[in-house]
Amino acid sequence: MVSLEALATLPDAQLQAYRLVNSKFPPVALFDDVADADAFEVLYQIQELTNPRLKNEVGRLELIRRSEIPFGIPGCSYATAPFTHVNPAGSRFSDGSFGVLYLADTLETALAEVKHHQSLYWSNVPRLNYERFVFRGLSCAFLQAGMKDATAIAPTDPVYHPDDYSAARRLGKMLKTAQCPGLRYHSVRNAGSHCWALMTPRPVLSVIQAAHYEMVWNGQMTSVSQISEA
Template identity: 30%
Template sequence: MKRTVIQDRALIRLISATYHKPPALRGLVDSDAEMEVLARIEGLTSARQRAEEGHSLSLDNRELSWQRRNNGLTVYGNSHINAAFTYARTGGSRFNTEQRGAWYCVWSVETALAEVAFHRTRELEYIGIFNNTARYVEMHADFIGEFPDITDEPDHPCLHPDPAIGYLAGQKLATELQHAGERGLIYPSVRQPGGRCFVVFDPSAIQNVRPGASWDLTWAGSRDYVVNGV
């Protein structure tokens, strides 16, 4: 496995616009004090907030990204980083188990769209209805460091296109890399030929998170989808 040094800005992670909106509960209250009470109640079932308070069995809250304040200024992106590591799909993803998430990002928006479209299409297959519009927001972040890189190993078992095969191998590899102290892994996109992806295991490796463009993906009766910039 080779190693690659990166000093790259604005790698792209796409998140559902649902998770990029102002707090849904804000319209129910008349003051910040009342909002704080509701936020505490909501936090009782929030995996992210519980992890930040030290109640996660899979994450040490000292690993997470914390709000740094300077004269009342809150650094953007901390909650997005923490959410990436505290929420995971059932069964996990290619390089993380369902106990602990990871930050997945890419170098090009075309690759990002292909990756999220695959997962959304698979969800629509489960219910057998291909009529849906989903909006995604770009989250940009910067990275500096040396990381293991398998972009020259297209036949690696973890890159098998069938999640039932590739995910098991990828989770095993990710666990081994994390035990060895690695903070992430560069790998070729399985869903976009020529695309390059980066999975980050360590929240502290993610720098300068900020929002980017928004995209609508629309399915109208079939697996094929249309992409529109918003």
């Protein structure tokens, strides 16, 4: 079993990484409209009086401390969304009780990761013969200081099992409990590439929209193509 103590701590560095989000989910302007937590609380209370959809839009705010939200950065809503809209089914490093911001070293890696998970999901939807999905590419600048490095762990380790996430989720729980900001690890879907699992949005400096991509489902993902420029 991997322990946090056995993992090296990454040095301070500003990095650029990438992710994809489904374009049907627009960014939540409320996070980007304010510069600090106090202003957010005031604006949230005002909008709560007139916007019945507000809780659905901003997600479960009780899952994240206000001090962790990087108010004032470009794309704050993109950085915060994974922590307030948590998939109850979980992910590689989460059992579904907390959110994780996943980033990839290149858009190619981000596409490979999303293509795999989309294929897995839609293959379980009965009688779905054709569908197209549009994803928004995001370019994320962040600081990796204090994060742990799992790239020294062999890709054959249970942490990197392609389908069984139990070992990875134990590691994710340890990271979250220790308040570690994140983890660098091998991409499971694009060999030779790296990903990051951020346990908090606090290290994020900016999230900027890049190109849009289309994935076509025809019993399987038959094509992935860029459909707009950044």
